[in-house]
Amino acid sequence: MPVNSKKLSQFVVPIGVISIIVMMVVPLPSLLLDVLIALNITGALLILLVSMFVQKPLEFSVFPGLLLVATLFRLALNISATRLVLTDGFAGKVIDAFGHFVVGGSLVVGLVIFLILVIVQMVVVTKGAERVAEVGARFTLDAMPGKQMAIDADLNAGLIDDVEAKRRRAEVASESDFYGAMDGASKFVKGDAIAAVIITAINLLGGFAVGMMQKGLSPQESIETYSLLTVGDGLVSQIPALLLSVATGLIVTRSADEGDLGSSVTTQLGRHKKALQIGGGAALALTLIPGLPMLPFLIVGGGVLFAATRLKDEPDAPVEEEVEDRPSPDSAETLIGEMRVDPLELALAPDLVDLVDPTSGDLLDRVRALRRKMALEMGIVMPPVRTRDDLDLPLSGYAIRISGVDTAAGHAPPGTVLAIGDGLQGLPGRAGTEPVFGLAGKWVPAELHHQAEMTGATVVDRASVIITHLAEVVRANASRLLGREDVRALVDMVKRGNPVVVEELTPALLSLGQVQKVLQSLLDENVPIRDLVRIFEALSLRAKASTEHDGLVESARAALGPAIAAQHAGRGPLAVITLDPQLEHALLESLRPSENGTFLAIDSNHAELVIADLSRIATAAEEQGIRPVLACSPQLRPALHRLLQAGARTEPVLSYTELAGATAQIETIGVVSGAYAGAA
Known part of the structure; x- marks a missing residue:
């Protein structure tokens, strides 16, 4: 064997x-x-x-x-x-x-x-x-x-x-x-x-x-x-x-x-022909010193010079050609490149450049990780973030720009960490604010990190503060970052796995621009667009009857109803605020169409009463740790969302159709009437 x-x-x-x-x-x-x-x-x-x-x-x-x-x-x-x-x-x-x-x-x-x-x-x-x-x-x-x-x-x-x-x-x-x-x-x-x-x-x-x-x-x-x-x-x-x-x-x-080792030594020594020539010449020059034997230095020096002659000349010419081929600063190609506006940009003050240095900071690595997180969370491919220094920014400052426009700004002093909490009076530092939630804190020296934690404060490093701020800006402006080319890439991705869905929808029923507007409207209300197959199927059915924008959006939301409800419910019951039936009937009668969608044709006093009543109920719920949503009929939902948006309210507005497919328990915590029903 x-x-x-x-x-x-x-x-x-x-x-x-x-x-x-x-x-x-x-x-x-x-x-x-x-x-x-x-x-x-x-x-x-x-x-x-x-x-x-x-x-x-x-x-x-x-x-x-x-x-x-x-x-x-x-x-x-x-x-x-x-x-x-x-x-x-x-x-x-x-x-x-x-x-x-x-x-x-x-x-x-x-x-x-x-x-x-x-x-x-x-x-x-x-x-x-x-x-x-x-x-x-x-x-x-x-x-x-x-x-x-x-x-x-x-x-x-x-x-x-x-x-x-x-x-x-x-x-x-x-x-x-x-x-x-x-x-x-x-x-x-x-x-x-x-x-x-x-x-x-x-x-x-x-x-x-x-x-x-x-x-x-x-x-x-x-x-x-x-x-x-x-x-x-x-x-x-x-x-x-x-x-x-x-x-x-x-x-x-x-x-x-x-x-x-042998190949590396031969290759690296062979790159320097001039050094070998000088070394061989020096060995031959030693033969001129009286008393030294000539034969050994002649053999060694001659051998080094012979080896130098077998090497190729150092590649200086290609470098000059590359310099000559570069376009001039005044050429149209250069100017067009400088005119290009980056969709997403992070500008840093000169004293914050250490954050993007691979040897001392990991900001760039976190930005790359954020792109994956946004793709899995919102369903969009976040554009590459151009990170550069800006001499016009104040020291320790940074700015987040979308399409060249300053959208958000903040401070992150070098050598410090942000401590958020009470009892920080005994620690040195300057007052600061957490940029996303507006929580008061203090920028304390990094070496006092553990002392700040001992006071019960939450301690966040500078890179985490900037990345959290950037992530919130991307979420709030996701619709602006979703360009036509991005939509084309998403459609192509769906087409590879579900070709029939795409072929039925575009360009037969809707153009790429119309699909983009629907996806942007969903993102405006923080609705993830990861389930594109379900969205496109709903749009196909709706577009056969009407291509009116609000109707397309509502059909897509209805298809995503269980996911939308689950997103706001979390792991507990879904807290819902409803409208008084008389108020809802009056608002439905006030609906008017426009080029930008439906709107409520009511006077400002009545609108303020509705918003104030909603604000009272929502504030009371938030004090108990509850984040409620407002429910209404599908026809009223787009116009009511625009009304609340104009009144600086952030409560999500869901339709009864979306709530019908919710798997979470629904709990009504209040009814909005705002004295409007009696006036009507």
Whole structure:
């Protein structure tokens, strides 16, 4: 039965670690030790080469664990070699070759070379790699929340899908785990270098004592037999240790370049032909200094100059061509571009520009998230928000503009947060107002955030204040932001899934402009237009009888009746204010048509009485935390809404048809008569 290679590979590392532990206890024959030493050197060289060829550190995410295993393996070889040296006076041909041939049989030369390798590894490579790993881990962990927010913002803005967002989150988490592990793994390399010095010192003393006390050798013979083998063992261990230290440094110092180390070095050095020419010329100039040998500098300088001649010239010409191709500031193309009015604009005072700086603020990410929120809430694709600085604004001020016109403004002083609540007299700051609900507050220094919360206040950062204000402005002006092209995109979207609905409606029954006016009227009364299929079906049925605007709007509202009622009811009963029957009859008789829809032909005194009576009932309900709606007949609803709108009342007006499909419990809390019924 064939063995599954994948299952077999799962046991390689556990078996290897157990074997390493056994090596520390059980004596090994010299031949097997030679094979394991060769395996150790080859494995270290392989790890070094892989660390050079990976394009990103995460491609070698197993490196921290592999570094620990390799370090244990090398220490186990040290212990096994020490046992053979002290017991048999021979630890294999590899160690013997390093002790006699490589260092020429000299204990002093061997010790010097060994100590130099240890210093290079511990002081230069390992210390630097340890510091880089520590800083990398710290910065990676600090940047993790920002990266997660950026992924969420891209997902909310629709730039990526759920699969890509999940992949990016996993990559961010893996990167954090990797650098955290590398911070700890670098300590293995440092500890290994220290252990090498201590083990070698112990072996020197132990070998010298064994040779003289147990073997009866002279001091010279003990040094020749044991000490040289000990130095050979140290050198054999330090070579792979140095290779792993260099590999550690290469892994933790890799930047975000896409490509392996060799390709990146060649590419980036090759971009600077002039630097190579100057460097080669300088090397040749050194041959003119008396006493310096000419041949080495001629070879090096000539080689650098030859390499420079093989490189292409630096691309200066295309940049000049791009500058020449740019239109002049007075050209018609430039002027037309500057004349263009942005549908939605957020202007910031110069001292608020830090909010749009990706390194210090997340305002742009929140704006992208707001676009997704508006699409899911209102059913419109909010136009891109042009964010720019405006020198004409007062310091700490911002302005929200629709089609170039200032629609709202506010203040957000730098270095502060807005605390909303009572008991803020003891905190420094300047008085402020929450721009959406008009709640009184105070802009306090950001470092007093927790002190303000302890007073029971609600604390909001500057970006949240601006985004909340922007969202409210978009809701209140959604109809102005719904352009003809936006309607075309919505119609095309519905057509892809429900082609029959669109083909029956437009252009056969209604033009695109008429559909736009209906959708704008719905948005004017905060009715979401997400269910476009149901809206278009209702418009198709109504348009076959009449294309009168108010009738089209009422047919669409009737189709959306359950959703409209549920929107105002929330999770409790729907509080309804009704009209006195006599008042409603009188208002129906006063209806008059016009180009802009129906209106109520009543005198101002009677209108004020109706509005005042409605205001009294609604105010009493709002004091109890109830947001009521006004109910009336479908024919009266558009005109009554216009009357309340002119009287600055914001109560939603629903028709009986819309309430008929409500799933929430309906609770009547008042009847509007306003003494108008008696006068009529």
